[in-house]
Amino acid sequence: MGITKKEKEFGLKEIFQKVSSFCAYRERSRQEVLDKLYGFGVSPDIADVIISRLIEENFLSEERFVRSYTGGKFRLKNWGRNKIKFTLSGKGISETEIQKALDEQIDEETYRKTLKNLLERKFVQTNEPDLFKKQQKVARFGVSKGYEGELVWEIVREIFTEKSDQFIPEPPESKF
Template sequence: MTRKEAFTKICNFCAYQERAQQEVRDKLYSFGLSQDDVENLICDLIEENFINEERFAKIFAGSKFRVKKWGRVKIKQALKLKQISDYCIRSGMKEIEEEDYQQTLEGILTKKYPGVTGANDYVRKQKLARYAIARGFEPVLVWSKIKEVL
């Protein structure tokens, strides 16, 4: 594949949805391009504003929180796996309003609690906390919300 064909194809790839630089880089390497061509194309995409890591982090964090109800810990881990910089991760985390975050955690806990089984109330709360922590919410916040809500 020529550099020009690759640029056209990768522009369509980036225009379809927001992409992290590493995703685009992996896709370009799958086209069989050399390292120099890949890095030059990445620079061109950044100049043309097809790739913007801060914008990606904001959209990623906001959508994972609103749609999938992920907590901050899980979102940060996912962004780090996509090799997003710490600055962009912090910027993305600002998309999550504290009040919405608290309400979402409360909603998850109250919705899940009736279905949790256990020998006693302590075991049920333990299972509920593990569930919320696995969703990416901070353990300290989860336990304080469990005490507040239940």
């Protein structure tokens, strides 16, 4: 458990102060804090000690981070479950923690309403005369936001059924 040159230069108290401020600004994952510590040149042994102290002093809570991240990405950015799962797993969060947060933060009715609103807005914004291509573009958008493909297509069909009167061609005028 040797002290690196940067640790001596900054001092452990200063490093802890900087990292605790980093955690106090907004919720952070353990991995984000480790990356910050490694950026300061902190050795893995010292980083573990600092992480433990941050947890003890309630600056760092993985559970709090996951709930905050999940709720925020869904409510503010309208991300679907798949995108939230993918990004959280990339931050080193366990599948059980992710699923627990998704269940707590996102209820099914709100999830479906949010997706329908997103797809309806995309439907209106998409200037595509070909109905098939328009459906593809709207569905692709929903999937890119992280929503489940099956659910996206269910709602796309619903929207296109509701709006189908827009696609019925007018009969040609009679010349007689």
